[in-house]
Amino acid sequence: NCSPRRKMLRFPYSNTILMRLIPLLIMIIFSIFLFLRFDSITKDQTKNSATGGLKGHMTGYVKTAYGWASYSKIAEDVYDRYGFVIDQVKVPFAKLKRREPLMCSAVFEEWLAIANSHNGKQNPPEEIPSHMLSDFTMNGTISVNKWYFNENISTEEPLLWTKENSDELVQKGDVNQQTTYSVKEVSVYSATAFHSIAGMSGLLVRFLTPSVETIVLKNKAAKVLTVEYRRINSTHPQIHYIHPIELAENWRRYHDAFDFVVSYSSIEHSGLGRFGDPLDPVGDLREMQKIQCLLK
Known part of the structure; x- marks a missing residue:
């Protein structure tokens, strides 16, 4: 007896197509896993936040x-x-x-106690004092690399900011051209222009030249107070100066007094002693707390 031969159907490209689909299938499965995992974490966070648990x-x-x-x-x-x-x-x-x-009185009292124990004339230590090492490294959770600076400016002669020089900077060119101003200063200009500071009072933390002061005046700020360790004599009626210790001693006079604060390349140095300031492992946090007490 003869029976018809069954023919096997073969697809010459089936293996190639399958090999190409495998990575795609893996990616799809992995994406589903990540989505489910993220959704689970989000639900847990929402639940814990609502119940106050962690x-x-x-x-x-x-x-x-x-x-x-x-x-x-x-x-x-x-x-x-x-x-x-x-x-x-x-x-x-x-x-x-x-x-x-936040207790503002405690913040300024603690800062003053540290500041008054430091005369500001000695050079910054080249090594972290052993009794401060744990606090500076956050109980050993962060590593330490040596990078030493000595830029003690607290004993230098006072700077003179004249009205004429400041007005010249206010009227000079377009800040956005970056011909006279740094990228950071242009950022300040853009931020204070976008978030209008017209007619407002500002606190400026640690600047040795009046460039930022003139930028905020260019954006119609009413007046500014600059906080700096180096003494500054300003003859501009809208630019005033105060030493950090004097500000801390009279903080109630300036409590809730400022509409905005400008600072860059400053707060992160607080407490490191680089500029003659007192050593304080949490100087940056303390600086932010002081600023919060002075903002409206």
């Missing part, structure tokens, strides 16, 4: 100088000792909140 948040890990550490460990070793608690864990940083409300 159980789901504290399971994450952060890379530190001594290796990976859980958020609960970071909260205990770092945030808690400075009066902060974790409100929400977000990538790449945790959102913090103060354990207690």
Whole structure:
């Protein structure tokens, strides 16, 4: 008996197509996994935020100088000792909140105690004092690299900012052309133009030339107060000067007095002693707290 031969159907490109589809299928599966994982984390964060709990948040890990550490460990070793608690864990940083409300009197009193223990004439130490090492490294969670600066300006002669020179800068050219101004100064100009400061009072932190002062005056600020360790004599009726210690001693006079604050390449140096300022491991945080007390 003869039976008809069954023919096998072959697709010459089937293997090639399958090989090309495999990476795509892997990507789709991986994307679904990430979506489900992110959705789960988001729901946990929403639930924990609503209930005031952080159980789901504290399971994450952060890379530190001594290796990976859980958020609960970071909260205990770092945030808690400075009066902060974790409100929400977000990538790449945790959102913090103060354990207690900000007390401006305590902020300025603590800062003055540190400032008055320092005469401002000695050179910055080349090594971190051993009794401050734990605080400067946030209990050993950050590494230390040596990069030394000595730019003590607190003992130099006062600067003179005349009305004529300041007015000349105010009227000089277009700031956006960047012919006279740095990129940072152009950023200040753009920000204070976009968020109108017309008729407002501003606090300017640590500037040795009146370029930023004239920029905000160009954008119609009513007056500015510059805080700087080096003494400044200003003859411009809209530009005033105050020493940081004098400001701290009279902080109640300036409490809620300013509409805006401008600072760059300054606050991050606070407490490092580079410019003759007192050593303070949390000088940058303390500086931000002082500013908050002075803003309306």
